[in-house]
Amino acid sequence: MSSTNFKILKNCLHCAKMFEAQKITTKYCSHKCNSANYKLNKRLEKRGEVVNVKPEQQIRTNTTAVQIALIKEKEYLTVREVASLLNCSVRSAYRYIESGNLNSLNLGQRITRVKRSEIEKLFEQPKSATILPEQKEFDFSEWYNIIEVQEKYKVSYTGLNSIIKRNKVPKVKKGVYVYVPKVLIDNLLS
Numbered sequence: 001m002s003s004t005n006f007k008i009l010k011n012c013l014h015c016a017k018m019f020e021a022q023k024i025t026t027k028y029c030s031h032k033c034n035s036a037n038y039k040l041n042k043r044l045e046k047r048g049e050v051v052n053v054k055p056e057q058q059i060r061t062n063t064t065a066v067q068i069a070l071i072k073e074k075e076y077l078t079v080r081e082v083a084s085l086l087n088c089s090v091r092s093a094y095r096y097i098e099s100g101n102l103n104s105l106n107l108g109q110r111i112t113r114v115k116r117s118e119i120e121k122l123f124e125q126p127k128s129a130t131i132l133p134e135q136k137e138f139d140f141s142e143w144y145n146i147i148e149v150q151e152k153y154k155v156s157y158t159g160l161n162s163i164i165k166r167n168k169v170p171k172v173k174k175g176v177y178v179y180v181p182k183v184l185i186d187n188l189l190s
Protein backbone atom coordinates (compact mmCIF):
# COMPACT_ATOMS: atom_id res chain seq x y z
CA MET A 1 0.00 0.00 0.00
CA SER A 2 1.49 3.32 -1.02
CA SER A 3 1.33 6.33 1.25
CA THR A 4 -1.08 8.13 -1.11
CA ASN A 5 -3.81 5.77 0.06
CA PHE A 6 -3.64 7.26 3.53
CA LYS A 7 -5.75 10.24 4.32
CA ILE A 8 -3.87 12.97 6.12
CA LEU A 9 -6.16 15.32 7.99
CA LYS A 10 -4.63 18.70 8.67
CA ASN A 11 -5.66 22.18 9.68
CA CYS A 12 -5.10 24.80 7.01
CA LEU A 13 -2.48 27.25 8.20
CA HIS A 14 -4.48 30.14 6.79
CA CYS A 15 -8.17 29.48 7.37
CA ALA A 16 -7.78 26.77 10.05
CA LYS A 17 -10.29 24.56 8.25
CA MET A 18 -9.73 20.82 8.39
CA PHE A 19 -8.72 19.35 5.04
CA GLU A 20 -7.40 16.19 3.46
CA ALA A 21 -3.75 16.71 2.62
CA GLN A 22 -1.96 14.90 -0.21
CA LYS A 23 1.39 15.17 1.51
CA ILE A 24 2.44 15.47 5.12
CA THR A 25 4.14 18.76 4.26
CA THR A 26 1.02 20.38 2.77
CA LYS A 27 0.13 23.42 4.83
CA TYR A 28 -2.87 24.92 3.09
CA CYS A 29 -6.31 23.57 2.14
CA SER A 30 -6.22 25.26 -1.25
CA HIS A 31 -4.07 27.25 -3.63
CA LYS A 32 -6.22 30.24 -2.72
CA CYS A 33 -5.32 29.97 0.98
CA ASN A 34 -1.67 29.42 0.13
CA SER A 35 -1.36 32.59 -1.91
CA ALA A 36 -3.56 34.60 0.48
CA ASN A 37 -1.30 33.63 3.37
CA TYR A 38 1.79 34.47 1.35
CA LYS A 39 0.43 37.91 0.48
CA LEU A 40 -0.64 38.55 4.08
CA ASN A 41 2.79 37.67 5.40
CA LYS A 42 4.46 39.89 2.81
CA ARG A 43 2.23 42.78 3.85
CA LEU A 44 2.91 42.25 7.54
CA GLU A 45 6.62 41.83 6.88
CA LYS A 46 6.66 45.20 5.18
CA ARG A 47 5.13 46.73 8.30
CA GLY A 48 7.56 44.85 10.51
CA GLU A 49 4.90 42.59 11.97
CA VAL A 50 5.60 39.06 10.94
CA VAL A 51 2.98 36.62 12.12
CA ASN A 52 4.50 33.29 12.89
CA VAL A 53 1.63 31.10 13.86
CA LYS A 54 2.67 27.52 14.32
CA PRO A 55 0.05 24.97 13.24
CA GLU A 56 -0.05 23.36 16.69
CA GLN A 57 -0.75 26.75 18.30
CA GLN A 58 -3.48 27.30 15.80
CA ILE A 59 -5.34 24.17 16.71
CA ARG A 60 -5.08 25.01 20.40
CA THR A 61 -6.23 28.62 20.26
CA ASN A 62 -8.22 28.25 17.07
CA THR A 63 -6.86 31.58 15.90
CA THR A 64 -6.01 31.90 12.25
CA ALA A 65 -3.37 34.15 10.73
CA VAL A 66 -6.23 36.18 9.27
CA GLN A 67 -7.83 36.66 12.69
CA ILE A 68 -4.52 37.75 14.22
CA ALA A 69 -4.02 40.24 11.40
CA LEU A 70 -7.54 41.58 11.87
CA ILE A 71 -7.01 41.95 15.63
CA LYS A 72 -3.86 43.93 14.90
CA GLU A 73 -5.88 46.38 12.83
CA LYS A 74 -8.20 47.12 15.75
CA GLU A 75 -7.75 49.90 18.26
CA TYR A 76 -9.92 48.44 21.03
CA LEU A 77 -9.90 44.75 21.81
CA THR A 78 -12.14 42.35 23.65
CA VAL A 79 -10.60 40.23 26.39
CA ARG A 80 -10.77 37.22 24.08
CA GLU A 81 -8.81 39.11 21.44
CA VAL A 82 -6.24 40.16 24.04
CA ALA A 83 -5.81 36.48 24.92
CA SER A 84 -5.31 35.61 21.24
CA LEU A 85 -2.67 38.30 20.82
CA LEU A 86 -0.82 37.29 23.97
CA ASN A 87 -1.32 33.63 23.15
CA CYS A 88 -2.68 33.00 26.64
CA SER A 89 -6.00 31.85 28.04
CA VAL A 90 -8.94 34.23 28.44
CA ARG A 91 -8.72 33.60 32.19
CA SER A 92 -5.09 34.78 32.23
CA ALA A 93 -6.05 37.88 30.27
CA TYR A 94 -8.69 38.69 32.90
CA ARG A 95 -6.07 38.15 35.59
CA TYR A 96 -3.78 40.74 34.01
CA ILE A 97 -6.66 43.19 34.02
CA GLU A 98 -7.84 42.45 37.58
CA SER A 99 -4.31 42.72 38.93
CA GLY A 100 -4.07 46.21 37.45
CA ASN A 101 -1.16 45.23 35.21
CA LEU A 102 -3.21 45.77 32.07
CA ASN A 103 -5.27 48.94 31.80
CA SER A 104 -8.78 48.45 30.54
CA LEU A 105 -12.00 50.30 30.00
CA ASN A 106 -15.14 49.03 31.66
CA LEU A 107 -18.09 49.93 29.49
CA GLY A 108 -20.52 47.97 31.58
CA GLN A 109 -20.98 44.54 33.03
CA ARG A 110 -19.08 42.01 30.93
CA ILE A 111 -18.03 44.70 28.46
CA THR A 112 -14.33 45.23 28.87
CA ARG A 113 -12.20 46.82 26.19
CA VAL A 114 -8.44 47.06 26.11
CA LYS A 115 -6.57 49.58 24.01
CA ARG A 116 -4.05 47.76 21.85
CA SER A 117 -1.24 50.09 22.91
CA GLU A 118 -1.82 49.01 26.54
CA ILE A 119 -0.74 45.51 25.59
CA GLU A 120 2.56 46.82 24.28
CA LYS A 121 3.03 48.64 27.60
CA LEU A 122 2.91 45.26 29.37
CA PHE A 123 6.36 44.59 27.99
CA GLU A 124 7.91 47.86 29.04
CA GLN A 125 6.67 48.25 32.59
CA PRO A 126 9.06 49.51 35.23
CA LYS A 127 10.15 46.92 37.77
CA SER A 128 8.62 48.84 40.71
CA ALA A 129 5.13 48.49 39.28
CA THR A 130 5.17 44.72 39.47
CA ILE A 131 3.11 43.04 42.11
CA LEU A 132 4.83 42.21 45.36
CA PRO A 133 4.66 38.64 46.60
CA GLU A 134 2.09 37.84 49.27
CA GLN A 135 3.21 38.42 52.81
CA LYS A 136 2.20 36.31 55.81
CA GLU A 137 1.00 39.11 58.06
CA PHE A 138 -1.15 41.53 56.16
CA ASP A 139 -2.78 44.40 58.00
CA PHE A 140 -5.86 45.26 55.92
CA SER A 141 -6.47 48.42 57.95
CA GLU A 142 -3.42 50.04 56.39
CA TRP A 143 -4.35 49.24 52.80
CA TYR A 144 -7.15 50.20 50.42
CA ASN A 145 -8.27 47.92 47.66
CA ILE A 146 -8.56 49.54 44.23
CA ILE A 147 -12.37 49.70 44.39
CA GLU A 148 -12.29 51.46 47.77
CA VAL A 149 -9.96 54.11 46.37
CA GLN A 150 -12.17 54.59 43.31
CA GLU A 151 -15.23 55.08 45.53
CA LYS A 152 -13.55 57.30 48.12
CA TYR A 153 -11.82 59.62 45.69
CA LYS A 154 -14.19 59.29 42.71
CA VAL A 155 -11.45 58.34 40.28
CA SER A 156 -11.79 56.04 37.29
CA TYR A 157 -10.01 52.73 37.20
CA THR A 158 -7.77 53.92 34.38
CA GLY A 159 -7.11 57.25 36.07
CA LEU A 160 -6.19 55.58 39.32
CA ASN A 161 -3.91 53.16 37.57
CA SER A 162 -1.95 55.89 35.89
CA ILE A 163 -1.58 57.70 39.24
CA ILE A 164 -0.33 54.46 40.80
CA LYS A 165 2.13 53.91 37.97
CA ARG A 166 3.34 57.49 37.83
CA ASN A 167 4.05 57.57 41.56
CA LYS A 168 5.37 54.02 41.69
CA VAL A 169 2.89 53.11 44.42
CA PRO A 170 3.51 49.52 45.55
CA LYS A 171 0.67 47.08 44.94
CA VAL A 172 -0.10 43.88 46.79
CA LYS A 173 -2.48 41.28 45.48
CA LYS A 174 -4.67 39.47 48.01
CA GLY A 175 -7.20 37.08 46.56
CA VAL A 176 -9.01 38.87 43.75
CA TYR A 177 -8.16 42.35 45.01
CA VAL A 178 -5.15 44.56 44.57
CA TYR A 179 -4.24 46.67 47.58
CA VAL A 180 -2.37 49.94 47.82
CA PRO A 181 -1.04 51.64 50.99
CA LYS A 182 -3.59 54.06 52.54
CA VAL A 183 -0.92 56.57 53.59
CA LEU A 184 0.43 56.95 50.06
CA ILE A 185 -2.99 57.10 48.41
CA ASP A 186 -4.38 59.63 50.91
CA ASN A 187 -1.30 61.73 50.36
CA LEU A 188 -1.70 61.66 46.59
CA LEU A 189 -5.45 62.06 46.32
CA SER A 190 -6.78 64.02 49.29
Ligand SMILES: [Zn+2]
Pocket: 012, 013, 014, 015, 016, 017, 028, 029, 030, 033
Ligand atom coordinates in the same frame (compact mmCIF):
# COMPACT_ATOMS: atom_id res chain seq x y z
ZN1 LIG B 1 -7.60 27.21 3.90
